[in-house]
Each structure stands twice: as structure tokens, then as C-alpha cells.
Amino acid sequence: MSESLKMHARLAAPIEAVRRAITDAAELRVWLAEHAEVELPRRYEFWGRYTPEGEAPHQRLLHVDDDTLRFAWLLDGVETTTEFSLRADGESTVVTLSQSHFSFEEAISGTSIRGVLQTFWSLAIANLAAHLEGQALLPKTDFTSAELRGEMVINAPMAKVYQSLTDSEQASAWFGYPIGIEPWVGGRYAMGGFEAGYAAKVIDLDPGRKMSVDWGPTGVTTWELAESDGKTKLTFVQSGFDESNPPYGAWTGSVSGLAELRRYHEMQDWQSIWLSVEMPGAQPETAAAAG
Structure with a gap:
């Protein structure tokens, strides 16, 4: 092979x-x-x-x-x-x-x-x-559907989860790849870091609760946090793409990364x-x- x-x-x-x-x-x-x-x-x-x-x-x-x-x-x-x-x-x-x-x-x-x-x-x-x-x-991932939506519960306070999603250093750690994030509307969201050349754009932000990032042809990624019995419920959605050709690969990769986000918060000695x-x-x- x-x-x-x-x-x-x-x-x-x-x-x-x-x-x-x-x-x-x-x-x-x-x-x-x-x-x-x-x-x-x-x-x-x-x-x-x-x-x-x-x-x-x-x-x-x-x-x-x-x-x-x-x-x-x-x-x-x-x-x-x-x-x-x-x-x-x-x-x-x-x-x-x-x-x-x-x-x-x-x-x-x-x-x-x-x-x-x-x-x-x-x-x-x-x-x-x-x-x-x-x-x-x-x-x-449902490969028969154009609805790309999911949720998960993380045993950590909302403020800590929000910080780990918007802070470049923390996001790079749990995702396992450099990510440059400017957490404001109009800011850059750069996979590979700000020096990589291409960056998506933050188009919506509710501090402490919600962020939307426009990736161009693959659509807009939105995640939203809510308190859930002392834990944090994370809802994530992909929208604004060509529904005749859903971005299954990109969506599946982003969802898989969230497994490490949860482990990052819930394990005392976290290792990927x-x-x-x-x-x-x-x-x-x-x-x-x-x-």
C-alpha cells in the first residue's frame, strides 16, 4: 500500500x-x-x-x-x-x-x-x-443529506470553551494545527496561521457565545454555545454552500477536530x-x- x-x-x-x-x-x-x-x-x-x-x-x-x-x-x-x-x-x-x-x-x-x-x-x-x-x-456525517448540523456537550464552563475556540494558541493546541484567529467581525480565521496566505473571515460574533466564519465556496461555519446543567452545549452548523455538492470532507474534518476540543477540556492531563x-x-x- x-x-x-x-x-x-x-x-x-x-x-x-x-x-x-x-x-x-x-x-x-x-x-x-x-x-x-x-x-x-x-x-x-x-x-x-x-x-x-x-x-x-x-x-x-x-x-x-x-x-x-x-x-x-x-x-x-x-x-x-x-x-x-x-x-x-x-x-x-x-x-x-x-x-x-x-x-x-x-x-x-x-x-x-x-x-x-x-x-x-x-x-x-x-x-x-x-x-x-x-x-x-x-x-x-450523513452523506445523503445537505443539512450539516450537530451538537455536543462539553463538561466545562462556557467562558473556558469560548476562549479555547477563539484564542489562537489554544485552538492550535487542541486542533493540532496552527490556527490564527482575530476574534472580531471582519477579523481573519487562518488555518495554517496568519503567514499561510489565505484566511477565512469572521462575519458574525457574539462575545462569549457565538461566532460565524465565511470560508467561501464551502460556506459559513457557525458555532454557538449555551449553558447546560453546568456544562456547555456546543451547536455547530455549516450553511451557504452549493447544496448539490455539499462540502462533506471539510465538514467531517471540522467535526472530528471537536473530539479533541472536548478531551482538551475534560482530561486533566490531556494528550491528543x-x-x-x-x-x-x-x-x-x-x-x-x-x-
Whole structure:
């Protein structure tokens, strides 16, 4: 699987629990897909609205053993290869996800559904981590809908959550990638930092509660905070895009990042689950921080 997307994450669960979560159909239906059927060593399939081209199962099991699961996955007419590799790391497990036929150019242009693979697996692995930790899952992307909306509850005061969403240093920490933020209407929101060249624009701001950022063709991202029994409810919405071609990749990536926002506030000694990401065609700093 040369020139594959590779994602490495440390999950807070023993290898037996991780192996069961990725091979048991009932568990797959919790963290990965709407539908799943598994009969090892012959069958490994998942499909439904939370799966790209998920109107029917398109997977073919290639190999399975105690540490590896590999399957073919037909996407946009091309048979790709996906592999989970597990390694015990004390009481934790390091999982490596390898995905062939991922193109960073397709991710940016949206010319193929394969362009969503990096953010699809980022969100899936973030939800796998939450499932194993007994946490609420993040909203899965519905690839049959043009409504991009979700919410989550964070066990932290609103003021702290707001600060972590609008302060460049904190946002860069939990998202795992430099972000430059000018938290006022007309200010810049720059993925990669202010020196990266391109910046989205803050178009609405209610200090302590709400922010909207205009990303151009992919639409406007809005998040809003509300107090919820001493915790903070975060509602996030994408709007203003071409509904015939929803920005599934960008949306899925932003949702996956919110998993670390929650862990950032709720874990005393927070560490990201992500160890590294290798993306063919992306700049090294982009690949290292993705997911």
C-alpha cells in the first residue's frame, strides 16, 4: 500500500477491546456505520447514510489476523484498499489506518468522493476512541443529506470553551494545527496561521457565545454555545454552500477536530489521540497535523 494515507492514533483501551470494536458488527454499528455485517474470515461489510457511496456494501475482505484487518473498498469506480493495524502499547493500543487511492488534490477539489477519505477516517477513529472511553459520540456525517448540523456537550464552563475556540494558541493546541484567529467581525480565521496566505473571515460574533466564519465556496461555519446543567452545549452548523455538492470532507474534518476540543477540556492531563498522519500530496506540516 505505497503512497497510502496513513493515520496513527493511540487509543485508551487494551488491544483485545480495540480488535473487538473493529470486527464486531454490533460495535461497528455504534461508532462507524448505520449498517454492518461481519462473518470472519469471509465477510466484512458496512454501509448506510454515514458511509460514502453507502447505498449498498462495497467492501471485500482481503485479510484478517490478530493484529491486522484489510479489505477492498470500491469507491467512485476504483477498488481501494483499507487496512487497520493494531499494536499493544501498555494498557493502550496504537492503531494505524492505511488507505490507498487518497489524493490531496481530490480532497481540495471535491472531484471524487475518495477525497473525503482522510476526514472520514479521522472522524471514525475519533468516534472509535470515544466509544472505547465510554464517551458520547460526535455526529456522523450523513452523506445523503445537505443539512450539516450537530451538537455536543462539553463538561466545562462556557467562558473556558469560548476562549479555547477563539484564542489562537489554544485552538492550535487542541486542533493540532496552527490556527490564527482575530476574534472580531471582519477579523481573519487562518488555518495554517496568519503567514499561510489565505484566511477565512469572521462575519458574525457574539462575545462569549457565538461566532460565524465565511470560508467561501464551502460556506459559513457557525458555532454557538449555551449553558447546560453546568456544562456547555456546543451547536455547530455549516450553511451557504452549493447544496448539490455539499462540502462533506471539510465538514467531517471540522467535526472530528471537536473530539479533541472536548478531551482538551475534560482530561486533566490531556494528550491528543493522534500521533501522526501521512498524506500523499500534502505539505509535511499539513499531514502531521491533520485529523
